[in-house]
Amino acid sequence: MLYREAGQFRTSYAEDQQIFPIRQDRIAITAFLLVAFIAVPLVANEYWLKAILIPFLIFSLAALGLNILTGYAGQLSLGTAGFMAVGAFAAYNFELRLEWMPILLSWILGGLAAALVGILFGLPSLRIKGFYLAVATLAAQFFIVWALTKFPWFSNYSSSGVITAGKIEILGYVFDSPIEKYLLVLTIVVLMALAAKNMVRSETGRAWMAVRDMDVAAEVVGIRMMHTKLLAFAVSSFYCGVAGALYAYAYIGTVEPEGFNLDLSFRILFMIIIGGVGSILGSFLGAAFIILFPIFLNAYADPFAHALGIDLPPGMTSNLELMIFGALIIFFLAVEPHGLARLWQIAKEKLRLWPFPH
Amino acid sequence: MTAQRQTGEPVLVVKDVSLSFGGVRALSNVSFDVREHEIRAIIGPNGAGKSSMLNVINGVYHPQVGTVTYRGVSRHRVNPHDAAAQGIARTFQNIALFKGMTVLDNIMTGRNLKTRTSFVEQAIWIGRARREELEQRRKVEEVIDFLEIQHVRKTPVGRLPYGLQKRVELARALAAEPSLLLLDEPMAGMNIEEKQDMCRFILDVNEQFGTTIVLIEHDMGVVMDLSDRVVVLDYGKMLADGTPDEVRANQAVIDAYLGVKH
């Protein structure tokens, strides 16, 4: 049986309002989770876990955060990496300065610190939109990196602001190996993605989208503009902040403020553009694409060119990468603003009717 | 024929409202009231200030002079959120739906003021948030049934034809269970059949839910059929105020509006 919903009748609103009302989707997501939690740890080697899967999960979380703000609430932000930096440095300082602080709590507090900063830099959104707001978030990006470098207290007076994240210990258990870290990050990301999905299918998400689509009408139905926009900034920055803390603790280990520069903000923006603006799934697809594609290109561009009888000059693959990314971003912006997630949905719709399209 | 309807005390009182945009006087010294359970029409030529009047009532525009009193609460500057909280809902002349959302979600936004759960509860979903969401959905389904739009429930609103979009906008307003409904040209651009449906819905809303209605409409036949009393605006000024028959017989109205346009 292919992808069909024939014969699946939803007899109550409760059934209709499940996250995955179609049975095949439920099976697919269950299978996916089983693979992620059980099969991957069994088969993945250290390189895959450390260099691909863990960063993929962390960037997905950051992309999800940005997608809440930009995709759902319609507020363009170039400050993503800045909010990640706040999360990383706040978690580091909570851990450092309060001995009793459990690591999970310090990550949550890192997220909350980022949320506060997000609200602060979200205030201009009450007066300005679009391009001008993007410039205001750009200011946030530069200000945060500057402040973290400028005031050595944040990095405990280490040279050039580098911090080294401590070990991850939860209830006496140390998460040391890549597999352990992977499973921990995976659990956090899955739970937060679920929470995001729940928010966007509730009143909170509808208010965000209403503000995005038509602000006057949103106010007239009683949606409070200030509350809704600032909540989007807070929740988005919380997600980015937690992603930043995980980036420091579970991925890189040693970070400096410059590691959270504008480049990173743009990379995450590209993830949601390619993956799908206003889609939870899209955040993951975009992150996967942007992380996997360069690896794929590195591995196969040279042999492929050889087979065609061309010799690529050294460094060509990284240029090729930039060119292809550029072209893809323009393609998605111009042709399919909802990204890979939308292409996937179209494919599903086709499949649902196949072989009798009407 | 004029509707036979039992109307009550004035619930909405507009007093001496003047509104201008730079040099343009959209409204000068407009005063009228709307009674409980009444269907009140506002008519007038293009640019007369009809839409501006609705915008003042629910706080989208702020008049320089004058007050709007709704159910005893008197305001010089209304804000849209307070107006909605007091039970005022509306539709727009140029459809103002949320383009990126489905019909169902658009209508669900109409119930945002009835939501009690916080975003944290909604993120957790299990428990109160889920129960509340289902309760809202049940209410919204009643509106969907009432307006006969079950078949487009899951369609993104942007894909609907114009007439249906107008109906969805009415549904969003009704989902709020308003006590006062402001309709800005609900039948503009519709064919005869759609107009008849819309007339029936408006009358049913008024009758079944007891909703008070203020309606802007160009089609004089519709106005005569539906409304209890009519306000006539011209260049932002009140030209007449009375029953459809009185207004129709008013010489100033005939000269300024009916005589010219019809």
Ligand SMILES: Nc1ncnc2c1ncn2[C@@H]1O[C@H](COP(=O)(O)OP(=O)(O)OP(=O)(O)O)[C@@H](O)[C@H]1O
């Ligand atoms: N936001 C605004 N900014 C500037 N001028 C405005 C604005 N809204 C309305 N006006 C002006 O106020 C006057 C009244 O406009 P309004 O839209 O209220 O008229 P109307 O009676 O609804 O007309 P129509 O039948 O064309 O809908 C017009 O001259 C219009 O140009």
Ligand SMILES: [Mg+2]
């Ligand atoms: Mg108008």
